[in-house]
Amino acid sequence: MLVHFSTLLIEPPGIDSELLKLMLAPEKFQVKSAECGTEAWNLIQETEPPDLVVIDIDLPHIGEIRIGGTQLLQLLGKKDGWCDTPKIVLTSAPNASIPKQLPISQIAAIILKPYDPMRLMNEVNDCIARQMDLHVEEINRQHIQLAGLLRELLNSSKNNSAITSFNKQLKHFLSFTESHFAFEENFMCRHNYPDFSMHHQNHNALLMKIKSMIDKVMNDDSSNHLEMLDSLKQELFSDVNDDKSYITFLQDMRMQLMT
Ligand SMILES: [Fe+2]
Ligand SMILES: [Fe+2]
Incomplete structure:
Protein backbone atom coordinates (compact mmCIF):
# COMPACT_ATOMS: atom_id res chain seq x y z
CA MET A 1 0.00 0.00 0.00
CA ASP A 116 -1.15 7.67 26.80
CA PRO A 117 -0.07 6.36 23.37
CA MET A 118 -3.67 5.74 22.32
CA ARG A 119 -4.66 9.33 23.17
CA LEU A 120 -1.74 10.60 21.13
CA MET A 121 -2.71 8.47 18.13
CA ASN A 122 -6.32 9.67 18.42
CA GLU A 123 -5.07 13.27 18.33
CA VAL A 124 -2.85 12.51 15.29
CA ASN A 125 -5.75 10.91 13.41
CA ASP A 126 -8.25 13.63 14.37
CA CYS A 127 -5.81 16.30 13.37
CA ILE A 128 -5.22 14.84 9.90
CA ALA A 129 -8.92 14.11 9.41
CA ARG A 130 -9.68 17.78 10.24
CA GLN A 131 -7.07 18.93 7.71
CA MET A 132 -8.66 16.76 5.03
CA ASP A 133 -12.12 18.08 5.83
CA LEU A 134 -10.81 21.64 5.57
CA HIS A 135 -9.16 20.82 2.23
CA VAL A 136 -12.41 19.43 0.79
CA GLU A 137 -14.38 22.43 2.12
CA GLU A 138 -11.88 24.77 0.49
CA ILE A 139 -12.10 22.93 -2.86
CA ASN A 140 -15.89 23.24 -2.76
CA ARG A 141 -15.64 26.93 -1.87
CA GLN A 142 -13.25 27.54 -4.77
CA HIS A 143 -15.58 25.69 -7.19
CA ILE A 144 -18.44 27.97 -6.15
CA GLN A 145 -16.21 31.01 -6.72
CA LEU A 146 -15.16 29.66 -10.15
CA ALA A 147 -18.79 29.18 -11.15
CA GLY A 148 -19.53 32.77 -10.03
CA LEU A 149 -16.65 34.17 -12.10
CA LEU A 150 -17.81 32.21 -15.13
CA ARG A 151 -21.35 33.50 -14.68
CA GLU A 152 -20.01 37.07 -14.62
CA LEU A 153 -18.10 36.38 -17.84
CA LEU A 154 -21.24 35.03 -19.51
CA ASN A 155 -23.20 38.10 -18.39
CA SER A 156 -20.52 40.45 -19.71
CA SER A 157 -20.54 38.63 -23.02
CA LYS A 158 -24.36 38.77 -23.29
CA ASN A 159 -24.30 42.48 -22.43
CA ASN A 160 -21.59 43.15 -25.03
CA SER A 161 -19.19 44.65 -22.50
CA ALA A 162 -16.17 46.52 -23.82
CA ILE A 163 -13.40 44.21 -25.03
CA THR A 164 -10.87 45.64 -22.57
CA SER A 165 -13.03 44.98 -19.52
CA PHE A 166 -14.06 41.54 -20.83
CA ASN A 167 -10.41 40.65 -21.32
CA LYS A 168 -9.57 41.89 -17.83
CA GLN A 169 -12.27 39.61 -16.44
CA LEU A 170 -10.91 36.70 -18.46
CA LYS A 171 -7.41 37.29 -17.09
CA HIS A 172 -8.76 37.33 -13.55
CA PHE A 173 -10.61 34.09 -14.31
CA LEU A 174 -7.35 32.57 -15.62
CA SER A 175 -5.40 33.59 -12.55
CA PHE A 176 -8.06 32.22 -10.17
CA THR A 177 -8.26 28.95 -12.13
CA GLU A 178 -4.46 28.61 -12.05
CA SER A 179 -4.33 29.03 -8.28
CA HIS A 180 -7.27 26.63 -7.83
CA PHE A 181 -5.54 23.95 -9.91
CA ALA A 182 -2.25 24.50 -8.07
CA PHE A 183 -4.09 24.13 -4.74
CA GLU A 184 -5.61 20.80 -5.82
CA GLU A 185 -2.45 19.47 -7.43
CA ASN A 186 -0.24 20.24 -4.46
CA PHE A 187 -2.43 18.10 -2.19
CA MET A 188 -2.92 15.38 -4.84
CA CYS A 189 0.81 15.11 -5.42
CA ARG A 190 1.68 14.98 -1.71
CA HIS A 191 -0.88 12.22 -1.09
CA ASN A 192 -0.15 9.95 -4.04
CA TYR A 193 -3.46 10.46 -5.81
CA PRO A 194 -3.39 7.67 -8.43
CA ASP A 195 -4.98 9.78 -11.21
CA PHE A 196 -2.78 12.77 -10.54
CA SER A 197 -1.02 12.71 -13.90
CA MET A 198 -4.23 12.56 -15.95
CA HIS A 199 -5.87 15.22 -13.79
CA HIS A 200 -2.84 17.47 -14.19
CA GLN A 201 -2.99 17.07 -17.98
CA ASN A 202 -6.67 18.01 -18.01
CA HIS A 203 -5.95 21.06 -15.88
CA ASN A 204 -3.21 22.13 -18.29
CA ALA A 205 -5.48 21.67 -21.32
CA LEU A 206 -8.12 23.84 -19.69
CA LEU A 207 -5.60 26.57 -18.83
CA MET A 208 -4.36 26.53 -22.45
CA LYS A 209 -7.93 26.96 -23.60
CA ILE A 210 -8.46 30.04 -21.41
CA LYS A 211 -5.14 31.51 -22.57
CA SER A 212 -6.04 30.98 -26.22
CA MET A 213 -9.42 32.59 -25.60
CA ILE A 214 -7.65 35.65 -24.14
CA ASP A 215 -5.47 35.84 -27.26
CA LYS A 216 -8.49 35.56 -29.55
CA VAL A 217 -10.42 38.24 -27.69
CA MET A 218 -7.42 40.55 -27.85
CA ASN A 219 -6.74 40.02 -31.54
CA ASP A 220 -10.15 39.44 -33.06
CA ASP A 221 -13.22 41.47 -32.16
CA SER A 222 -15.45 39.27 -34.27
CA SER A 223 -14.87 36.02 -32.35
CA ASN A 224 -17.93 34.50 -30.78
CA HIS A 225 -17.36 34.93 -27.06
CA LEU A 226 -20.54 33.20 -25.97
CA GLU A 227 -19.69 30.08 -27.94
CA MET A 228 -16.17 30.02 -26.51
CA LEU A 229 -17.45 30.53 -22.97
CA ASP A 230 -19.97 27.78 -23.42
CA SER A 231 -17.29 25.30 -24.43
CA LEU A 232 -15.12 26.50 -21.52
CA LYS A 233 -18.04 25.96 -19.17
CA GLN A 234 -18.47 22.34 -20.38
CA GLU A 235 -14.80 21.58 -19.78
CA LEU A 236 -14.75 23.25 -16.42
CA PHE A 237 -17.79 21.24 -15.33
CA SER A 238 -16.11 18.11 -16.57
CA ASP A 239 -13.08 18.91 -14.38
CA VAL A 240 -15.30 19.58 -11.36
CA ASN A 241 -16.86 16.20 -12.09
CA ASP A 242 -13.39 14.56 -12.12
CA ASP A 243 -12.73 16.26 -8.80
CA LYS A 244 -15.55 14.16 -7.34
CA SER A 245 -13.34 11.06 -7.80
CA TYR A 246 -10.54 12.92 -6.05
CA ILE A 247 -12.84 13.79 -3.14
CA THR A 248 -13.95 10.15 -2.92
CA PHE A 249 -10.27 9.18 -2.79
CA LEU A 250 -9.78 11.62 0.12
CA GLN A 251 -12.82 10.22 1.92
CA ASP A 252 -11.42 6.67 1.53
CA MET A 253 -8.08 7.82 2.93
CA ARG A 254 -9.89 9.36 5.86
CA MET A 255 -11.71 6.08 6.50
CA GLN A 256 -8.43 4.13 6.36
CA LEU A 257 -6.94 6.49 8.91
CA MET A 258 -9.63 5.65 11.41
CA THR A 259 -9.34 1.86 11.00
FE1 LIG B 1 -11.36 21.75 -9.14
FE1 LIG C 1 -9.41 19.49 -10.75
Whole structure:
Protein backbone atom coordinates (compact mmCIF):
# COMPACT_ATOMS: atom_id res chain seq x y z
CA MET A 1 0.00 0.00 0.00
CA LEU A 2 1.21 3.52 -0.76
CA VAL A 3 2.10 5.90 2.02
CA HIS A 4 -0.37 8.79 2.00
CA PHE A 5 0.42 10.92 5.04
CA SER A 6 3.57 12.67 6.15
CA THR A 7 4.69 13.62 9.63
CA LEU A 8 7.68 15.43 11.03
CA LEU A 9 8.58 14.13 14.46
CA ILE A 10 10.81 16.44 16.50
CA GLU A 11 11.77 14.62 19.65
CA PRO A 12 14.96 13.67 21.51
CA PRO A 13 16.05 10.06 20.93
CA GLY A 14 14.64 7.54 23.37
CA ILE A 15 11.84 5.11 24.03
CA ASP A 16 9.09 7.71 23.47
CA SER A 17 10.45 8.59 20.07
CA GLU A 18 10.82 4.93 19.04
CA LEU A 19 7.31 4.12 20.25
CA LEU A 20 5.88 7.05 18.33
CA LYS A 21 7.59 5.98 15.10
CA LEU A 22 6.18 2.49 15.60
CA MET A 23 2.66 3.80 16.19
CA LEU A 24 2.74 5.97 13.08
CA ALA A 25 2.49 2.72 11.11
CA PRO A 26 4.88 2.94 8.15
CA GLU A 27 2.22 1.79 5.69
CA LYS A 28 0.16 4.90 6.46
CA PHE A 29 2.72 7.54 7.42
CA GLN A 30 6.01 8.68 6.07
CA VAL A 31 7.87 9.86 9.16
CA LYS A 32 10.79 12.26 9.04
CA SER A 33 12.48 12.92 12.33
CA ALA A 34 14.85 15.33 14.02
CA GLU A 35 16.34 15.06 17.48
CA CYS A 36 16.93 18.71 18.33
CA GLY A 37 15.75 22.17 17.26
CA THR A 38 18.72 22.93 15.01
CA GLU A 39 18.48 19.62 13.15
CA ALA A 40 14.73 20.18 12.76
CA TRP A 41 15.19 23.73 11.43
CA ASN A 42 17.75 22.52 8.86
CA LEU A 43 15.40 19.75 7.76
CA ILE A 44 12.50 22.20 7.49
CA GLN A 45 14.50 24.41 5.08
CA GLU A 46 14.80 21.56 2.57
CA THR A 47 11.47 19.74 3.05
CA GLU A 48 7.91 20.30 1.86
CA PRO A 49 5.53 20.88 4.78
CA PRO A 50 4.10 17.58 6.09
CA ASP A 51 0.50 16.91 7.12
CA LEU A 52 1.46 17.14 10.77
CA VAL A 53 4.31 18.16 13.06
CA VAL A 54 4.70 16.37 16.39
CA ILE A 55 7.12 18.30 18.56
CA ASP A 56 8.47 17.70 22.04
CA ILE A 57 8.88 21.18 23.43
CA ASP A 58 11.55 20.09 25.91
CA LEU A 59 14.21 19.69 23.22
CA PRO A 60 17.88 19.36 24.13
CA HIS A 61 20.15 22.26 23.17
CA ILE A 62 22.80 20.78 20.90
CA GLY A 63 25.54 22.47 18.83
CA GLU A 64 26.60 26.08 18.54
CA ILE A 65 23.31 27.40 17.19
CA ARG A 66 20.74 26.48 19.79
CA ILE A 67 17.06 26.44 18.96
CA GLY A 68 14.67 25.43 21.71
CA GLY A 69 11.21 23.93 21.23
CA THR A 70 9.30 27.17 21.86
CA GLN A 71 11.59 29.13 19.56
CA LEU A 72 11.20 26.49 16.86
CA LEU A 73 7.42 26.73 17.10
CA GLN A 74 7.63 30.50 16.78
CA LEU A 75 9.87 30.17 13.69
CA LEU A 76 7.46 27.65 12.16
CA GLY A 77 4.58 30.00 12.90
CA LYS A 78 6.11 32.58 10.56
CA LYS A 79 7.26 30.22 7.82
CA ASP A 80 5.26 30.02 4.59
CA GLY A 81 3.53 26.69 4.14
CA TRP A 82 4.45 25.59 7.66
CA CYS A 83 2.41 28.07 9.67
CA ASP A 84 -0.85 26.31 8.72
CA THR A 85 0.51 22.81 9.33
CA PRO A 86 -1.10 21.48 12.50
CA LYS A 87 1.25 20.86 15.40
CA ILE A 88 0.88 18.50 18.31
CA VAL A 89 3.03 19.57 21.24
CA LEU A 90 4.40 17.12 23.80
CA THR A 91 5.52 18.67 27.06
CA SER A 92 6.34 17.88 30.65
CA ALA A 93 5.40 21.44 31.73
CA PRO A 94 2.10 22.00 33.55
CA ASN A 95 -0.74 22.90 31.20
CA ALA A 96 -1.38 26.37 32.58
CA SER A 97 2.00 27.85 31.63
CA ILE A 98 1.97 26.71 27.99
CA PRO A 99 -0.40 29.20 26.31
CA LYS A 100 1.72 32.13 27.47
CA GLN A 101 4.73 30.84 25.57
CA LEU A 102 3.30 29.50 22.32
CA PRO A 103 1.41 30.85 19.31
CA ILE A 104 -1.55 28.85 20.60
CA SER A 105 -3.81 29.28 17.56
CA GLN A 106 -1.49 27.05 15.54
CA ILE A 107 -1.38 24.26 18.09
CA ALA A 108 -3.76 21.38 17.43
CA ALA A 109 -3.18 19.68 20.78
CA ILE A 110 -0.93 19.84 23.82
CA ILE A 111 -0.17 16.51 25.42
CA LEU A 112 1.46 16.18 28.81
CA LYS A 113 4.19 13.60 29.26
CA PRO A 114 4.09 10.80 30.13
CA TYR A 115 1.29 10.38 27.62
CA ASP A 116 -1.15 7.67 26.80
CA PRO A 117 -0.07 6.36 23.37
CA MET A 118 -3.67 5.74 22.32
CA ARG A 119 -4.66 9.33 23.17
CA LEU A 120 -1.74 10.60 21.13
CA MET A 121 -2.71 8.47 18.13
CA ASN A 122 -6.32 9.67 18.42
CA GLU A 123 -5.07 13.27 18.33
CA VAL A 124 -2.85 12.51 15.29
CA ASN A 125 -5.75 10.91 13.41
CA ASP A 126 -8.25 13.63 14.37
CA CYS A 127 -5.81 16.30 13.37
CA ILE A 128 -5.22 14.84 9.90
CA ALA A 129 -8.92 14.11 9.41
CA ARG A 130 -9.68 17.78 10.24
CA GLN A 131 -7.07 18.93 7.71
CA MET A 132 -8.66 16.76 5.03
CA ASP A 133 -12.12 18.08 5.83
CA LEU A 134 -10.81 21.64 5.57
CA HIS A 135 -9.16 20.82 2.23
CA VAL A 136 -12.41 19.43 0.79
CA GLU A 137 -14.38 22.43 2.12
CA GLU A 138 -11.88 24.77 0.49
CA ILE A 139 -12.10 22.93 -2.86
CA ASN A 140 -15.89 23.24 -2.76
CA ARG A 141 -15.64 26.93 -1.87
CA GLN A 142 -13.25 27.54 -4.77
CA HIS A 143 -15.58 25.69 -7.19
CA ILE A 144 -18.44 27.97 -6.15
CA GLN A 145 -16.21 31.01 -6.72
CA LEU A 146 -15.16 29.66 -10.15
CA ALA A 147 -18.79 29.18 -11.15
CA GLY A 148 -19.53 32.77 -10.03
CA LEU A 149 -16.65 34.17 -12.10
CA LEU A 150 -17.81 32.21 -15.13
CA ARG A 151 -21.35 33.50 -14.68
CA GLU A 152 -20.01 37.07 -14.62
CA LEU A 153 -18.10 36.38 -17.84
CA LEU A 154 -21.24 35.03 -19.51
CA ASN A 155 -23.20 38.10 -18.39
CA SER A 156 -20.52 40.45 -19.71
CA SER A 157 -20.54 38.63 -23.02
CA LYS A 158 -24.36 38.77 -23.29
CA ASN A 159 -24.30 42.48 -22.43
CA ASN A 160 -21.59 43.15 -25.03
CA SER A 161 -19.19 44.65 -22.50
CA ALA A 162 -16.17 46.52 -23.82
CA ILE A 163 -13.40 44.21 -25.03
CA THR A 164 -10.87 45.64 -22.57
CA SER A 165 -13.03 44.98 -19.52
CA PHE A 166 -14.06 41.54 -20.83
CA ASN A 167 -10.41 40.65 -21.32
CA LYS A 168 -9.57 41.89 -17.83
CA GLN A 169 -12.27 39.61 -16.44
CA LEU A 170 -10.91 36.70 -18.46
CA LYS A 171 -7.41 37.29 -17.09
CA HIS A 172 -8.76 37.33 -13.55
CA PHE A 173 -10.61 34.09 -14.31
CA LEU A 174 -7.35 32.57 -15.62
CA SER A 175 -5.40 33.59 -12.55
CA PHE A 176 -8.06 32.22 -10.17
CA THR A 177 -8.26 28.95 -12.13
CA GLU A 178 -4.46 28.61 -12.05
CA SER A 179 -4.33 29.03 -8.28
CA HIS A 180 -7.27 26.63 -7.83
CA PHE A 181 -5.54 23.95 -9.91
CA ALA A 182 -2.25 24.50 -8.07
CA PHE A 183 -4.09 24.13 -4.74
CA GLU A 184 -5.61 20.80 -5.82
CA GLU A 185 -2.45 19.47 -7.43
CA ASN A 186 -0.24 20.24 -4.46
CA PHE A 187 -2.43 18.10 -2.19
CA MET A 188 -2.92 15.38 -4.84
CA CYS A 189 0.81 15.11 -5.42
CA ARG A 190 1.68 14.98 -1.71
CA HIS A 191 -0.88 12.22 -1.09
CA ASN A 192 -0.15 9.95 -4.04
CA TYR A 193 -3.46 10.46 -5.81
CA PRO A 194 -3.39 7.67 -8.43
CA ASP A 195 -4.98 9.78 -11.21
CA PHE A 196 -2.78 12.77 -10.54
CA SER A 197 -1.02 12.71 -13.90
CA MET A 198 -4.23 12.56 -15.95
CA HIS A 199 -5.87 15.22 -13.79
CA HIS A 200 -2.84 17.47 -14.19
CA GLN A 201 -2.99 17.07 -17.98
CA ASN A 202 -6.67 18.01 -18.01
CA HIS A 203 -5.95 21.06 -15.88
CA ASN A 204 -3.21 22.13 -18.29
CA ALA A 205 -5.48 21.67 -21.32
CA LEU A 206 -8.12 23.84 -19.69
CA LEU A 207 -5.60 26.57 -18.83
CA MET A 208 -4.36 26.53 -22.45
CA LYS A 209 -7.93 26.96 -23.60
CA ILE A 210 -8.46 30.04 -21.41
CA LYS A 211 -5.14 31.51 -22.57
CA SER A 212 -6.04 30.98 -26.22
CA MET A 213 -9.42 32.59 -25.60
CA ILE A 214 -7.65 35.65 -24.14
CA ASP A 215 -5.47 35.84 -27.26
CA LYS A 216 -8.49 35.56 -29.55
CA VAL A 217 -10.42 38.24 -27.69
CA MET A 218 -7.42 40.55 -27.85
CA ASN A 219 -6.74 40.02 -31.54
CA ASP A 220 -10.15 39.44 -33.06
CA ASP A 221 -13.22 41.47 -32.16
CA SER A 222 -15.45 39.27 -34.27
CA SER A 223 -14.87 36.02 -32.35
CA ASN A 224 -17.93 34.50 -30.78
CA HIS A 225 -17.36 34.93 -27.06
CA LEU A 226 -20.54 33.20 -25.97
CA GLU A 227 -19.69 30.08 -27.94
CA MET A 228 -16.17 30.02 -26.51
CA LEU A 229 -17.45 30.53 -22.97
CA ASP A 230 -19.97 27.78 -23.42
CA SER A 231 -17.29 25.30 -24.43
CA LEU A 232 -15.12 26.50 -21.52
CA LYS A 233 -18.04 25.96 -19.17
CA GLN A 234 -18.47 22.34 -20.38
CA GLU A 235 -14.80 21.58 -19.78
CA LEU A 236 -14.75 23.25 -16.42
CA PHE A 237 -17.79 21.24 -15.33
CA SER A 238 -16.11 18.11 -16.57
CA ASP A 239 -13.08 18.91 -14.38
CA VAL A 240 -15.30 19.58 -11.36
CA ASN A 241 -16.86 16.20 -12.09
CA ASP A 242 -13.39 14.56 -12.12
CA ASP A 243 -12.73 16.26 -8.80
CA LYS A 244 -15.55 14.16 -7.34
CA SER A 245 -13.34 11.06 -7.80
CA TYR A 246 -10.54 12.92 -6.05
CA ILE A 247 -12.84 13.79 -3.14
CA THR A 248 -13.95 10.15 -2.92
CA PHE A 249 -10.27 9.18 -2.79
CA LEU A 250 -9.78 11.62 0.12
CA GLN A 251 -12.82 10.22 1.92
CA ASP A 252 -11.42 6.67 1.53
CA MET A 253 -8.08 7.82 2.93
CA ARG A 254 -9.89 9.36 5.86
CA MET A 255 -11.71 6.08 6.50
CA GLN A 256 -8.43 4.13 6.36
CA LEU A 257 -6.94 6.49 8.91
CA MET A 258 -9.63 5.65 11.41
CA THR A 259 -9.34 1.86 11.00
FE1 LIG B 1 -11.36 21.75 -9.14
FE1 LIG C 1 -9.41 19.49 -10.75
